[in-house]
Amino acid sequence: MNYLSVIERYNEYQDAIHELMASIVTGIFDEKLLEDECALSRAMTWLSKKYPFVELIFTLDANGVQTSQNIAPSFFSNNISSTGQGVERHQRPYYKLAQDSDSVVVTPPYLSTSSQHLCISAALRCTHDNGSTKGFLIIDITLAQAIEFLMGDRQRKKFHPLFISIYSFIVLGLFAVVGILLFSAGSSIYAMLQNPSAPDFHLQPFGIIIYLTLALAIFDLGKTTLEEEVLMHKDIFRHSSTRRTITRFISAILIAVSIESLLLMFKSVLVSPEYLTKAVAMMVAAVGLLVGLGIYVYLGSKAEAILKQSTLKFK
Structure with missing residues (x-):
């Protein structure tokens, strides 16, 4: 799909895409993901089998600094930089939306700095018992492939x-x-x-x-x-x-x-x-x-x- 078609389809199926993203994040979220990068890799392996449009997963600390590497599935890894740990993400839209929310937030479409694809991100804030922010779980998806997945168009594309x-x-x-x-x-x-x-x-x-x-x-x-x-x-x-x-x-x-x-x-x-x-x-x-x-x-x-x-x- 070209970018114009992707944006048009996103506007048509925005609610369904956001609900799917929220269910994905909620389904895999565990506080261990913020501390254990191996657990994060296992989560990505599972996601890549169930949802092949997921291209990236990583975590942030309370200040928006990335605490993990960019973890991508094997078929995306050649196109995505594996670095990212220590990079400040406090200006990114997913961080701004998630820092004041207790539920999953989904960004509008934007061009990913890691893969150069048109993507959207879902973020979930994790808090301590006293309500302070512990960290954030971020998942990026390739928007065009997500739309193809929802419309049942993946087999034809092959x-x-x-x-x-x-x-x-x-x-x-x-x-x-x-x-x-x-x-x-x-x-x-x-x-x-x-x-x-x-x-x-x-x-x-x-x-x-x-x-x-x-x-x-x-x-x-x-x-x-x-x-x-x-x-x-x-x-x-x-x-x-x-x-x-x-x-x-x-x-x-x-x-x-x-x-x-x-x-x-x-x-x-x-x-x-x-x-x-x-x-x-x-x-x-x-x-x-x-x-x-x-x-x-x-x-x-x-x-x-x-x-x-x-x-x-x-x-």
């Missing part, structure tokens, strides 16, 4: 590189066909220039334009596939992303059909009147395709607006 590879191969094939069509158009243009006195000279441009329009349509199809499925992030859970992809595909087909219908109409007027009916039918089909696309886009946007309103009502 196959995402395979999907990208297949789409890339298809795009290369489409571009190869475009190259063949452009070569054919260029060869036809060269042949026309070599023999301008040919009896069918006035008809040859129609064949060239057909090559070029087919190349344009196929290139636009390949370009759309490359942008939508390979280069850009596509949120499959959003109706707008699916609607955008379908709109772009249908638009490419619509342009090709419209150009071909015009060519067929010109050809029917010049030399082949029998093609006039087919040309009009193609033009009607293009208009119907355009009307259908407009209805689809309108109804899709209306449905998404209604869905957003209903989601806000349940919050």
Whole structure:
């Protein structure tokens, strides 16, 4: 997910994410974690198996100074600095929120200084019997992976590189066909220039334009596939992303059909009147395709607006 999608999803599922974070911290909290770094490592091992989006756990003293190392699961450890003990964290948002709270606090999203990922932190203050602060337990999670976990999208993400590879191969094939069509158009243009006195000279441009329009349509199809499925992030859970992809595909087909219908109409007027009916039918089909696309886009946007309103009502 890109950062914009992550923030949007966080705003939608903020309550669920905060409740999950609070349950994680409450479930593993023990005063021994503030004193025993081995116990902290064991807690992280358990968390990484149950909640693979947890990226960091550490402790602070009453003054906001880190008392443990940055403890991360093995699959995160290469991207996270293991240092941190003795670093002052009193300006960090989790410390400011937790120092006056007796329950688990969760920060808004921020960029982690340890992993450089967009994350959120949960913190819980531990107190002595007299109410004074003994220390703080801090847990960081990678926000994008937490959202994928909540939405049940982790299994699909494993196959995402395979999907990208297949789409890339298809795009290369489409571009190869475009190259063949452009070569054919260029060869036809060269042949026309070599023999301008040919009896069918006035008809040859129609064949060239057909090559070029087919190349344009196929290139636009390949370009759309490359942008939508390979280069850009596509949120499959959003109706707008699916609607955008379908709109772009249908638009490419619509342009090709419209150009071909015009060519067929010109050809029917010049030399082949029998093609006039087919040309009009193609033009009607293009208009119907355009009307259908407009209805689809309108109804899709209306449905998404209604869905957003209903989601806000349940919050």
